[in-house]
Amino acid sequence: xxxxPQQEAGDAVDVVAAQWRRERPDLGHxxxxxxxGRISRANNLMQKGMKPVFAQYxxxxxxxxxxxxxxxxxxxxxxxxGGLLRSAMVTSGAITNRLDRLEKKGLIERVPHxxxxxxxxxRLTTEGYDLVNxxxxxxxxxxxxxxxxxxxxxxxxLDTGLRRLLVSLxxxxxx
Amino acid sequence: xxxxPQQEAGDAVDVVAAQWRRERPDLGHxxxxxxxGRISRANNLMQKGMKPVFAQYxxxxxxxxxxxxxxxxxxxxxxxxGGLLRSAMVTSGAITNRLDRLEKKGLIERVPHxxxxxxxxxRLTTEGYDLVNxxxxxxxxxxxxxxxxxxxxxxxxLDTGLRRLLVSLxxxxxx
DNA sequence: GTCAAGTATCTCAACGTTGAGAGATTCTGA
DNA sequence: TCAGAATCTCTCAACGTTGAGATACTTGAC
Numbered sequence: 001x002x003x004x005p006q007q008e009a010g011d012a013v014d015v016v017a018a019q020w021r022r023e024r025p026d027l028g029h030x031x032x033x034x035x036x037g038r039i040s041r042a043n044n045l046m047q048k049g050m051k052p053v054f055a056q057y058x059x060x061x062x063x064x065x066x067x068x069x070x071x072x073x074x075x076x077x078x079x080x081x082g083g084l085l086r087s088a089m090v091t092s093g094a095i096t097n098r099l100d101r102l103e104k105k106g107l108i109e110r111v112p113h114x115x116x117x118x119x120x121x122x123r124l125t126t127e128g129y130d131l132v133n134x135x136x137x138x139x140x141x142x143x144x145x146x147x148x149x150x151x152x153x154x155x156x157x158l159d160t161g162l163r164r165l166l167v168s169l170x171x172x173x174x175x
Numbered sequence: 176x177x178x179x180p181q182q183e184a185g186d187a188v189d190v191v192a193a194q195w196r197r198e199r200p201d202l203g204h205x206x207x208x209x210x211x212g213r214i215s216r217a218n219n220l221m222q223k224g225m226k227p228v229f230a231q232y233x234x235x236x237x238x239x240x241x242x243x244x245x246x247x248x249x250x251x252x253x254x255x256x257g258g259l260l261r262s263a264m265v266t267s268g269a270i271t272n273r274l275d276r277l278e279k280k281g282l283i284e285r286v287p288h289x290x291x292x293x294x295x296x297x298r299l300t301t302e303g304y305d306l307v308n309x310x311x312x313x314x315x316x317x318x319x320x321x322x323x324x325x326x327x328x329x330x331x332x333l334d335t336g337l338r339r340l341l342v343s344l345x346x347x348x349x350x
Numbered sequence: 351g352t353c354a355a356g357t358a359t360c361t362c363a364a365c366g367t368t369g370a371g372a373g374a375t376t377c378t379g380a
Numbered sequence: 381t382c383a384g385a386a387t388c389t390c391t392c393a394a395c396g397t398t399g400a401g402a403t404a405c406t407t408g409a410c
Contacts (some may be wrong), residue, residue, distance in 0.1 A: 011341040012349050019247035027311065029319040035330060036221050036318045040338035043218035044264050046211050047346050072194035073378075082388060089219050094367050097391055100365095117390040118375045136202065143211045144204040151341025154336060155210060161325075161333030162213035166186040168324025169220050174187050237396075257358060268396050271360055276396095293358040293405040 013037045046146060052143045057135045058105075062088075064139070066098050067107060067132035070124045077124035080113060084122060087174045107131060188212045221321060228317045232310045233280075237263075239314070241273050242282060242307035245299045252299035255288060259297060262349030282306060 017034045020027060047061065054064050069087050070077050079087075097121060102108040107128030113119035115163040124132070147155055166172075180260075192209045193204060222236065229239050244262050245252050254262075260270040274297060277283040282303030288294035299307070322330055 008335065008338060009342045010347065011338050012346045013338070013341070015349055016247065019249070023247050024311070025316060029315040030336065031330065033315050035322060035334045035337070036225075038219060038334065038341060039214060039217050041264070042214050042337055042340055042344075045341075046214060046347060050211075055326040060366085072191065072198050074194070074198050080388080081390095089216070090366095091368055092389065093369075093391080096368065112397080115386090116376075120282050120389070123241045126227070130282070133199070136199070140202060140204040140208050144207040145342070146344070147207050147210060150336075150340060154339055155206065158331065158336030158340065159206065159210045159213065160183065161329060161336055162210070162217055163186045163188070163323070164329055165182060165325060165333065166188065166213060166220075167184045167219055169217075169304055171187045171216055171220060172185065174190055235396085255358080256360095265396095266398055267359065268361080268399075286360090291358080291406075293403095295359070334410065 011038070012041060047144075049146050050139065050142060053138050054135065056138070057131065059131075059135065062090075062094075062098050063102055063107075064132070064135060066095075066102060066122075067124065067128055068136060070108070070122065071129065071132045071136070077129060078111075078121045080119050081122060082119065083175065102128070187216060193255070198339075215300050220294060221318075222322050224312065225317060228313050229310065231313070232306065234306075234310065237265075237269075238277055238282075239307070239310060241277060241297075242303055244300065245283065245297065246304065246307045246311070252304060253286075253296045255294050255296060257294065258350060277303070 013034050018035060019028050020030055020033070050061060054061055059067075065088055066084055069084055070079055073079055081092075081099065084099075085092055088095065088114050099108060099110065103110060107126055109123050109125055110120045111123055113121050150158070188209050191212060192205050195205055195208070225236060229236055234242075240263055241259055244259055245254055248254055256267075256270050256274065259274075263270065264294055274283065275284065281300055284300055285295045285299050286298055288296050325333070330343060
């Protein structure tokens with residue numbers, strides 16, 4: 001009869017934690033350090049795994065992020081630059097840069113904001129709309145593939161834990 | 176009698192997922208997309224939370240990462256550049272850059288590798304050793320503080336899920 | 351021994367982000 | 381109504397990473 005292993009398989013962070021325990025046995029909170037380290041490494045691996053999919057369509061992750069944010073807001077696929085930067089968690093300089101590149105590619109256009117002349121509206125062009133709707137399908141397929149090593153139950157448990165973490169950090173909306 | 180809420184509190188990713196469901200009801204794997212999004216946002220928030228601690232000591236995260244890697248290997252606190260870049264998950268150019276900066280600050284030194292003249296050994300100086308041992312204490316305290324909104328049980332469950340994910344991605348050692 | 355293949359590090363240009371600051375516009379309260 | 385505070389976007393220099401290529405050295409097969 002198959003038995004669940006008593007001992008979980010170790011990952012790279014277990015190695016790191018063991019090294020710290022040996023070198024600094026007085027150091028507390030190693031569990032916190034390990035958890036943060038796991039989030040960081042998982043993010044790193046996920047990003048590396050996504051990059052080739054976007055590259056297939058001539059996009060960087062940062063560019064896809066903008067297009068996807070506009071797409072999922074629904075028609076008329078418009079958002080201010082400020083809305084985009086808060087959603088993407090980057091600074092204003094980064095958004096200006098991303099919009100410049102996407103505008104040059106003809107995937108978005110900047111239109112005046114009616115009612116606030118400080119602001120602009122960023123709008124998906126037809127080309128941008130078509131592209132992002134294609135890319136997002138390949139993208140989610142790829143994400144699902146990267147997570148396929150976990151059971152549905154494991155994924156759900158992980159998801160719940162991460163949601164609680166985000167809520168506890170105050171990350172409850174996009175603005 | 177206090178009751179656990181039936182409904183989990185929502186985070187920013189719940190908002191994103193709801194937008195996609197509305198705009199693209201045909202899109203599958205939204206659970207995978209949400210999980211990846213949560214890892215990304217959690218990482219982003221953690222990084223932002225760590226930055227000020229390192230800044231207090233005149234360090235960037237990337238620099239601390241190198242010093243900490245050397246420190247936790249134990250005496251004589253040496254590693255090759257290749258070992259460092261694999262541990263840090265960055266490219267060779269990035270490591271050269273980090274080592275240049277740390278060398279300029281007097282926190283590490285490059286010494287010839289005995290037995291392989293292609294390689295170098297990167298060694299913590301006394302100044303580097305003292306600094307990293309101080310900073311790491313403030314750093315883990317800070318990490319623990321950022322995670323304090325979760326119960327011990329929640330943190331353990333999250334940690335287990337992330338370890339399984341990393342193992343499933345093949346991230347079982349440092350190089 | 352010799353040569354091809356592999357490995358270790360560094361170089362360098364392209365790229366993207368940060369963060370401070372400027373300019374323009376809108377909001378707020380007296 | 382008006383001045384000061386706040387907000388929105390853009391500019392720009394500093395910084396860090398990537399990724400391809402160069403250089404030097406080592407290894408393995410013959």
